[in-house]
Amino acid sequence: MSAQPTDLQDERLTINTGLSGAIKKSRDRIKSGDLGNLPVIIGLLIISTIFQFLNPFFLSSANLSNLLMECSAVGVLALGIVLVLLVGEIDLSVGSMSGLSAAIFAVQFVRNGLPIVLCILLSIAAGAFIGWLYGQIYNRIGVPAFVITLAGLLGFLGLQLFVLGATGTINLPFESPLVQFGQQAYLGHTFSYFFAIAIAIARFGLGYYGAMTRRKAGLSAPSLISLALQSLFIALSLGTIAWYLNKSRGIGWMFVFFIILVVIMDYALRRTSWGNSVFAVGGNREAARRAGINVKGIYTSVFILCSTLGAIGGLLAAGRLAAAAQSSGTGDVNLNAIAAAVIGGTSLFGGRGSAYAAPLGMVVIASISSGLTLMNLNSSIRYMVTGAIVLLAVSVDAVARRSRTSHGRG
Amino acid sequence: MMSSQTVTSETVLSLKNVSKNFGAVAALTDVELDIKAGEVVALVGDNGAGKSTLVKILAGVHPQDVGVVKIEGQEVHLGSPSDSIKHGIATVFQDLALCDNLDVVQNLYLGRQLRGHRLDEVTMETTAWELIRQLRAKIPSVRIPIASLSGGQRQSVAIARSLLGNPKLIMLDEPTAALGVAQTAEVLNLIERLRDRGLAVILISHNMDDIFAVADRIAVLRLGRNNGMFMAKDTSRKEVIEAITGSVDNAVTQRAEAHSK
Numbered sequence: 116m117s118a119q120p121t122d123l124q125d126e127r128l129t130i131n132t133g134l135s136g137a138i139k140k141s142r143d144r145i146k147s148g149d150l151g152n153l154p155v156i157i158g159l160l161i162i163s164t165i166f167q168f169l170n171p172f173f174l175s176s177a178n179l180s181n182l183l184m185e186c187s188a189v190g191v192l193a194l195g196i197v198l199v200l201l202v203g204e205i206d207l208s209v210g211s212m213s214g215l216s217a218a219i220f221a222v223q224f225v226r227n228g229l230p231i232v233l234c235i236l237l238s239i240a241a242g243a244f245i246g247w248l249y250g251q252i253y254n255r256i257g258v259p260a261f262v263i264t265l266a267g268l269l270g271f272l273g274l275q276l277f278v279l280g281a282t283g284t285i286n287l288p289f290e291s292p293l294v295q296f297g298q299q300a301y302l303g304h305t306f307s308y309f310f311a312i313a314i315a316i317a318r319f320g321l322g323y324y325g326a327m328t329r330r331k332a333g334l335s336a337p338s339l340i341s342l343a344l345q346s347l348f349i350a351l352s353l354g355t356i357a358w359y360l361n362k363s364r365g366i367g368w369m370f371v372f373f374i375i376l377v378v379i380m381d382y383a384l385r386r387t388s389w390g391n392s393v394f395a396v397g398g399n400r401e402a403a404r405r406a407g408i409n410v411k412g413i414y415t416s417v418f419i420l421c422s423t424l425g426a427i428g429g430l431l432a433a434g435r436l437a438a439a440a441q442s443s444g445t446g447d448v449n450l451n452a453i454a455a456a457v458i459g460g461t462s463l464f465g466g467r468g469s470a471y472a473a474p475l476g477m478v479v480i481a482s483i484s485s486g487l488t489l490m491n492l493n494s495s496i497r498y499m500v501t502g503a504i505v506l507l508a509v510s511v512d513a514v515a516r517r518s519r520t521s522h523g524r525g
Numbered sequence: 526m527m528s529s530q531t532v533t534s535e536t537v538l539s540l541k542n543v544s545k546n547f548g549a550v551a552a553l554t555d556v557e558l559d560i561k562a563g564e565v566v567a568l569v570g571d572n573g574a575g576k577s578t579l580v581k582i583l584a585g586v587h588p589q590d591v592g593v594v595k596i597e598g599q600e601v602h603l604g605s606p607s608d609s610i611k612h613g614i615a616t617v618f619q620d621l622a623l624c625d626n627l628d629v630v631q632n633l634y635l636g637r638q639l640r641g642h643r644l645d646e647v648t649m650e651t652t653a654w655e656l657i658r659q660l661r662a663k664i665p666s667v668r669i670p671i672a673s674l675s676g677g678q679r680q681s682v683a684i685a686r687s688l689l690g691n692p693k694l695i696m697l698d699e700p701t702a703a704l705g706v707a708q709t710a711e712v713l714n715l716i717e718r719l720r721d722r723g724l725a726v727i728l729i730s731h732n733m734d735d736i737f738a739v740a741d742r743i744a745v746l747r748l749g750r751n752n753g754m755f756m757a758k759d760t761s762r763k764e765v766i767e768a769i770t771g772s773v774d775n776a777v778t779q780r781a782e783a784h785s786k
Contacts, residue, residue, distance in 0.1 A: 121651065121654045122650065122654065122666060122667060122668070125663070125664075125665040125666065127665045128665050128666060328647050329647055332647045332648070332650075332651050333651065334647065334650060334651065386643060386644050387641060387642055387643070387644060388638040388641035388644065389641070391627075391631055391634075391635075391638055391644070392636070394624070394626060394627060394631075395624045395627060395631075395635055395636075397626070398624035398625055398626035398627060399622070399623070399624040399625065399626075401622065402621075402622035402623055402624050402635070403624065403635070403636070405606065405618070405622045406622065406635035406636035406637075407606065407607055407610075407636040407637070408635070408636045466624070466625075466626035467626055
């Protein structure tokens with residue numbers, strides 16, 4: 116006689132087993148407002164259809180491969196924004212941070228001839244230091260993050276121009292590792308299939324191990340079949356993407372690097388006590404404080420991470436552009452990063468979101484940008500469309516939130 | 526079944542000469558209090574009587590100016606919330622201090638998750654279930670956000686969290702103030718179970734029904750001083766209210782008279 120797992124014993128729980136159960140559970144979730152990533156996926160489908168109709172080149176392998184590379188730099192910025200949004204704050208200066216980091220790198224590498232690793236570390240250290248500074252001002256003096264980072268936006272743009280000096284733009288040599296990484300580094304075709312399969316196997320292995328540990332402790336766990344199906348799905352979808360993109364240049368290493376950062380951040384947010392504390396501070400700062408969480412430390416760590424990711428994003432952008440310019444990080448970089456985080460599902464009020472919001476939202480933003488560029492429309496239309504999409508995304512989330520609270524899904 | 530009170534109950538908490546001033550206001554003057562293991566002591570008094578000040582002193586939010594606090598006979602200094610927790614005092618504040626966006630397990634382990642680098646979700650989840658079963662709280666799942674639980678269930682989670690550190694004394698500040706009839710009964714059952722486990726419980730409440738339902742003793746504060754210690758089964762509401770308001774002829778008795786006419 117097998118005992119019911121400890122966490123499924125309450126009579127009030129509706130237990131859905133098997134494939135039909137999983138489908139029913141998803142339907143219930145959607146009806147009660149827990150849309151998850153459904154709006155983003157539907158949005159992407161609509162965008163793809165519209166743009167493909169307007170210009171058949173949109174969904175071509177070459178365009179999509181390029182799109183993934185293009186979205187990585189700002190995507191890293193968006194990842195930093197997600198972290199700050201999770202604690203209910205904002206960082207308006209990520210764009211300036213990325214431009215400044217590119218400028219510092221270019222000056223040290225091209226003008227002063229320092230070794231490339233040192234230059235990269237300098238830029239990243241600048242990011243970390245600025246984030247730490249934000250943390251100190253926020254914690255000790257109590258200036259709202261909106262104002263501090265607004266000052267940073269202007270101040271560090273000025274610093275960027277100062278660092279670049281009279282020349283304005285510093286070109287990076289084409290053979291340098293950073294530019295190669297930004298423009299030429301793609302996954303080998305065979306390697307990409309290995310990679311896809313390796314990810315699927317890893318997913319299965321980790322899932323299996325987790326399920327075993329849970330079952331041993333008497334808790335419910337996903338079945339072997341569902342794990343296998345999940346891994347198969349991952350292998351097939353990643354493999355198909357790789358196959359399609361390999362028709363042109365393939366999957367860029369910069370994009371893979373971005374995703375690796377996302378996976379690391381996701382682990383930190385969901386599987387460490389630091390991550391728990393971030394969500395706690397975002398959800399109820401006072402409760403977190405009374406529980407003994409070092410709230411000030413959490414804020415500082417989040418600001419440091421955001422600015423550091425901003426610096427890394429700046430380096431990626433410089434590699435892609437093969438230059439550090441006065442315009443690096445200006446314009447709509449800030450807004451795109453924030454919009455991407457929000458479209459991907461991060462709440463502006465803190466406490467809700469995930470690291471995967473960055474790549475999801477970024478793909479949407481980059482798709483719009485790419486589609487509109489292909490249509491030869493100028494930036495005015497791009498701004499208007501992006502603005503409308505951000506409003507739509509946040510509205511959908513707001514309506515879903517009301518439905519969520521009334522259905523008890525928080 | 527032997528009740529824990531037939532064994533010599535040791536004094537868990539002893540307050541002597543405790544005074545606290547806030548500027549010119551004497552919030553507490555020369556307060557004395559003894560709590561034994563396995564008993565429920567209700568701490569009552571009107572607004573301004575000094576109850577919250579006393580709770581905050583014991584919770585480590587701010588220390589007393591004068592006086593001695595002893596835990597199990599040892600004098601202690603409660604300079605911060607972690608001091609209080611270390612010495613076995615758990616406090617459940619009126620607003621519960623829970624995070625709505627987190628689930629039950631995460632709230633239970635708020636600030637003290639197991640194995641920080643790679644959260645031990647399985648142990649935390651099984652311990653959560655054990656605690657909930659022990660408290661007989663009917664919570665259907667520990668992985669749903671706290672926001673979707675009822676008031677009584679949230680109260681259970683807050684109390685369960687305070688039990689995690691194996692405290693000797695639990696202070697409950699107005700636990701039933703926002704609850705309905707059935708939920709109040711659940712919480713009162715919980716309090717009795719805590720007492721039966723050998724914990725010392727301080728219950729701060731304005732609700733006479735609740736107090737007379739579970740308290741063993743009733744300590745009255747008035748204007749920052751002790752104004753009576755009553756055995757619940759030997760006293761009446763009238764006596765307690767007289768001690769709270771400080772006079773035989775008070776607003777409560779006047780109402781009673783007016784309505785009986």
